[in-house]
Structure formats: structure tokens, C-alpha cells
Amino acid sequence: MWGIIATWRMAFDGVTVASQLLKEGVTVGDAIESAVRLVEDNPVYKSVGYGGLPNIQGAVQLDAAYMDGDTYQIGGVAGISDVKNPISVAKQLSKERFNSFLVGEGARDYAVLNGFDIQNMLTDRAKAEWEKRLKEVQKNQLNPYDGHDTVSMVGLDVSGSMATGTSSSGLFLKQPGRVGDSPLSGSGFYVDSEIGGAAATGLGEDLMKGCLSYEIVRLMKAGYTPQEACNQAVYDFDARLTKRNEKAGAFSLIAMDCNGAWGVATNVEFTFVVATENQRPTMYVAIPAEDNQTNIEPITEEWLEQQRKNPTVD
Numbered sequence: 147m148w149g150i151i152a153t154w155r156m157a158f159d160g161v162t163v164a165s166q167l168l169k170e171g172v173t174v175g176d177a178i179e180s181a182v183r184l185v186e187d188n189p190v191y192k193s194v195g196y197g198g199l200p201n202i203q204g205a206v207q208l209d210a211a212y213m214d215g216d217t218y219q220i221g222g223v224a225g226i227s228d229v230k231n232p233i234s235v236a237k238q239l240s241k242e243r244f245n246s247f248l249v250g251e252g253a254r255d256y257a258v259l260n261g262f263d264i265q266n267m268l269t270d271r272a273k274a275e276w277e278k279r280l281k282e283v284q285k286n287q288l289n290p291y292d293g294h295d296t297v298s299m300v301g302l303d304v305s306g307s308m309a310t311g312t313s314s315s316g317l318f319l320k321q322p323g324r325v326g327d328s329p330l331s332g333s334g335f336y337v338d339s340e341i342g343g344a345a346a347t348g349l350g351e352d353l354m355k356g357c358l359s360y361e362i363v364r365l366m367k368a369g370y371t372p373q374e375a376c377n378q379a380v381y382d383f384d385a386r387l388t389k390r391n392e393k394a395g396a397f398s399l400i401a402m403d404c405n406g407a408w409g410v411a412t413n414v415e416f417t418f419v420v421a422t423e424n425q426r427p428t429m430y431v432a433i434p435a436e437d438n439q440t441n442i443e444p445i446t447e448e449w450l451e452q453q454r455k456n457p458t459v460d
């Protein structure tokens with residue numbers, strides 16, 4: 147069995163490519179890297195890679211991570227600038243015994259030294275949006291923070307290996323040096339090839355409080371299905387966070403187990419993509435439902451048309 151699940155419908159093309167690779171017997175690590183790179187390279191997506199929205203000073207600082215579910219090797223970069231594909235740097239770092247999680251200049255220097263493509267990641271469109279939003283925030287005293295739609299993926303290949311990858315430009319107008327959940331093991335992602343994996347998108351500051359990716363893998367180890375594990379981890383933590391802080395940020399989790407079964411839970415409307423040996427790449431929309439359940443529906447032409455008229459999610 148092979149399979150892949152990814153956050154947001156922006157991952158559709160990447161999942162389509164990855165599913166073909168997995169079908170041909172390519173390793174899950176390479177399939178996930180290819181899929182995340184496609185999202186990073188597309189300037190249309192404003193929260194990942196090239197075209198990602200900048201921090202308060204107008205600089206694009208990117209976070210990414212990669213984890214190998216066979217070995218537990220993890221590589222991560224945080225606040226990296228001018229590097230075309232942070233996921234590829236993270237994947238290479240996962241092979242390092244030491245210094246496998248690098249930030250800022252150190253991460254950039256590593257990428258330069260190791261021959262990764264360097265480019266200005268700020269597009270004209272992202273710069274214009276930054277200028278506009280900054281003015282609005284200053285004039286209207288608005289909360290500057292929105293847009294934190296990480297691309298996260300979990301996959302399984304025909305040999306039974308699993309891996310996960312994440313990539314994000316983090317919060318729009320974040321403070322310089324701010325790091326979200328995406329490069330943090332246990333919060334943004336976790337995978338064990340003998341159990342399964344989980345990964346996140348949403349407000350990093352709140353995802354970190356619950357270590358939700360690890361919690362979902364722990365629940366799958368205890369015998370929960372991926373869907374039961376996602377529901378249990380997400381809605382329980384959302385309730386506890388709300389009780390203690392009167393609010394919880396938006397967050398959504400995806401999971402796949404070592405048999406290719408998958409699940410999702412979310413506290414907001416959320417789109418995601420799945421492909422398995424038994425299922426061609428399919429876009430879904432998930433919304434929280436009563437009794438700590440998640441409603442999951444395939445995305446219809448009608449839904450897409452509605453989004454085109456009134457876009458609210460990626």
C-alpha cells in the first residue's frame with residue numbers, strides 16, 4: 147500500500163505528482179520532497195515558499211522540516227531567507243547527526259555551502275500586499291496576524307516507509323525571528339513508520355501548546371484509527387485551550403497510519419488532499435461537527451465556484 151495526505155487544496159498538484167512517484171516505487175521521502183517543492187515554487191500561494199508573505203519588516207523568513215519515519219531522523223530550518231526550497235534543505239539536514247536544525251543566517255549559510263538554489267523569495271505581489279496591510283494595520287489598529295497556511299504532508303511508500311514534510315512562511319507580518327510550529331517536531335509534524343504520522347497547519351503559537359502531531363501518533367499507537375486520533379487530540383485540546391484562555395487559534399491536523407488509512411480534524415473550515423493506492427488524488431473540505439466529530443466532504447464544482455466568488459481558504 148502507498149498513500150499521501152496533505153494540507154490545503156494548494157497541495158493538489160504536488161499530491162498528484164507524488165502519487166505517481168509512489169505508484170512507481172519511488173521512496174516516500176523523495177515523493178514528499180517533490181510535492182512540497184511544487185507548492186514552494188508556485189508564487190500564487192501566499193503562505194509557502196516563493197511568494198510567501200513577509201514579516202513586519204518586509205523580509206520573507208521561511209520555516210520547514212522533514213522527518214524520516216524509519217529512523218526518526220529530523221531536519222529543520224527556521225527563519226531561513228533567500229533559499230528557493232527550504233524543504234530540500236530540511237531533508238538534507240535530517241541526514242546530519244549533529245546540527246540538524248538550523249535557524250536564520252546559519253540555515254542560509256548551510257544552504258549556500260551545500261549548493262541549494264538561492265533566490266529572492268519576495269514577489270512584487272507579496273510586497274504590494276505587505277505595504278497595503280501595513281498601512282491598514284497602522285491606520286485601523288488592526289490585529290496584523292493572519293495567513294498561516296502551512297503545507298504539511300504525511301506519506302507511506304510501498305516498502306512500508308513513512309515520512310513527513312512541512313513548509314511555511316508563517317504568520318503574515320510576524321516579528322523578525324518568530325518561529326511557528328512547522329519546523330518543530332511533535333507540534334508541526336511527527337511520524338513513526340511502525341505506527342503512522344501526523345502534521346499540522348494553523349496558529350503555531352497554539353499548536354505548540356498541545357504538541358498535537360505527536361499526540362495523534364501516540365493515540366494511533368494506543369489503537370485509535372487516524373480519524374479517531376485526530377478527533378480526540380484536536381477537539382480535546384481546543385476545549386482545554388478555550389477553557390483556560392477563552393479562545394483557541396485556528397488549527398487543523400492530518401494523519402495517516404502505516405496501513406494507509408487517514409484522518410483529519412479541525413476547528414475551522416479546512417481543505418486537504420489525499421491519494422492512496424485505492425484512491426486517485428481527491429480534494430476534501432473538513433469542518434468541525436457536533437460531538438467532537440469532523441464532517442468531511444469531497445470538494446464539488448459548486449464549492450469551488452463559491453470560493454471563486456468569495457475566497458476564504460486556500
Ligand code: GLY
Pocket residue numbers: 294295296314315316317325326327328346347348349350351
Ligand atoms: N503553522 C504555521 C505557523 O504558525 O507559523
